[in-house]
Amino acid sequence: MKEKTRVEDIDRSLYDFRFEEKDAFKVEEGLTPDIVRQISKEKNDPEWMTEFRLKSLEKYNEIPVPDWGPSIEGLDMNNIVTYVRPKDNKMVKDWEEVPTDIRDTFQKLGIPQAERESLAGVGAQFDSELVYHNVKDEVAAQGVIYTDLESALHGEYADMIKEHFMKLVPPTDHKFAALHGAVWSGGSFVYVPPGVSVEIPLQSYFRLNAPGAGQFEHTLIIVDEGAYLHFIEGCSAPKYNVANLHAGCVELFVGKNATLRYSTIENWSKNMYNLNTKRARVEEGGKVEWISGSFGSHVSYLYPMSVLQGEGARCEFTSVTFAGHGQNLDTGTKVVHNAPNTSSYINTRSISKDGGISTFRSAVVVNKNAKGSKSAASCESLMVDNISRSDTIPAMDIRTDDADIGHEAKIGRISDETVFYLMSRGMSEEDARALIVRGFADNVGKELPLEYAVEMNNLIGLEMKGSIG
């Protein structure tokens, strides 16, 4: 190549605004039983939940830090504030009642506008608590429940929560699941009754504003027999010089012949440790579709898992991960085929540039009882320059002969010939490279609702800006 390409850091001004929150209530930094009790009291937990939290804390102290992924040495739990309640916090159903500066934040992120135009319901979390939650009347009239988890713990659905909460992701699963169990706060509960199809998506948006804080929201979604839901999750935070931590948990229960599409565009700032756990259980004939875009954070560990529990259950996992300067994004997925004739389809793209590291891990388990199951995986990586890294680590554990398993991995660079081809039609080098990257991420782009696809393309455009031609 005649000219080297230098790619600058993303202009994050859109996400980096923040405001001082002197009036917010915070617990002390670090983690002790007293702090956990204090959080539990603040949140008015039922007794079982307080117990659950304290037991989780014990597990947290017992389980070692993972030793196989990107380093999380920069994360010192003694410096993380686990609970920050926004000032004047109460959850409301009208944006006008949300405190002005918090409302401004969500307005800049375009949430109220998206709600008006294309969503059936919105939940907005600021630091540890939800500040806004609303669902359109016609969706509520179908019997759809979309609320914060705290209210659900005390209301009509209390038993349902108790029955499902951290059953898919038990606190014993790994250190940060245990941490989540101890200090979780905020998040959403969705219940879609049998046969109900929610035609337009619901969205929760998680915003972490406080420096040095952690966000531990819990999302619990139950889609009952034959129902359909598209749920969208968005996340962002302004950049601080201290480490922030996100250890959320998502549990999805997909009933018989039900379909749940779960879309995420994650754009945490680059001081964030994103140690998130997501899991779905799919019953007979049901389907879970994960659409996942990971753009932000300093370090990510993210491997949404699907347990195909009933005969004919299906899972589709479509993701794109973009690791830029200073980012080490370890993402992937796990599928457990635990019933006959189940199928999984994994289609992922990872992009690394400017020294970023992007690792894709997949694990496909086909149990002995999962006869006639199929799994196909296609994982592609693109390195934008010579200093970036990309790895693909597939694992398979197949315990029956009667299964059809395929895995295909490709690692490549932006081809000079393609850049030349596009430039030979008058396109600048920068535009040509951005186009190639956008095209590469098209697997996810095609699956997102239009406005999110546009947002994702803008993110890629911003990331690629400054490629000097």
Add this chain to the structure above:
Amino acid sequence: MSDKLLEVKGLTACVDEEEKEILHGVDLTINAGETHVIMGPNGAGKSTLGSTLMGDPRYKITGGSIEFQGEDITKLSTDKIAKMGMFLSFQNPIEVPGITLANFIKTAIENKTGERLRFWDFKKQLSETMKILNMDESYADRDLNVGFSGGEKKKAEILQLLMLKPSFAILDETDSGLDVDAVRTVSQGIEEYKKTVGGALMIITHSTRILEALDVDATHVLVDGKIVANGDASYIDEINENGFEKFLK
């Protein structure tokens, strides 16, 4: 009518990474509206010459100069050369997911003119041009070259040629790998370009089928990175009969 369009003097070039020289001093002059044919054995540097004229960063120009429309473009980047009115039809057009053929052409025209096209005007012109090339209109909305057959890829190149209307086009083995019908269609497209745009052509080819309907002004024989013979259209038949032997020493 010697209105000089392209003047190449003593051009030497090597593959950027290997430093192996491929062009060893090429001299070539093409006037506006003329049709030139470049012939030569495999590996002579014909495609390299085409790509180097277009500013391909994979080749490094180590000596000589290229003047296009009176301007020195030896060091100009590909996109700027394209905007001046040079076009290269690729021997192996690249598949680019993420942009449709129609959007790609529209963007290219807008890049060149600096003006936004009215959508319906563009649509109309595109579908008329696709008709000339016997292209199914559904290709317009497919990702650029993705999953196109060899023939459709070449037609898509000629479609771009007709839509972009460059003053100078290099056709690199546009006829290779095509069946008889596709060659005829592509030839019709090239004739249409001569008729409506009247631009100059530099045709790199192994065969004569694509040249039958064209008035060739000059033929150049490229051997081992150098033009070893220049002649008129009659050269083509002679080479077809006797091969390149007499040029190889």
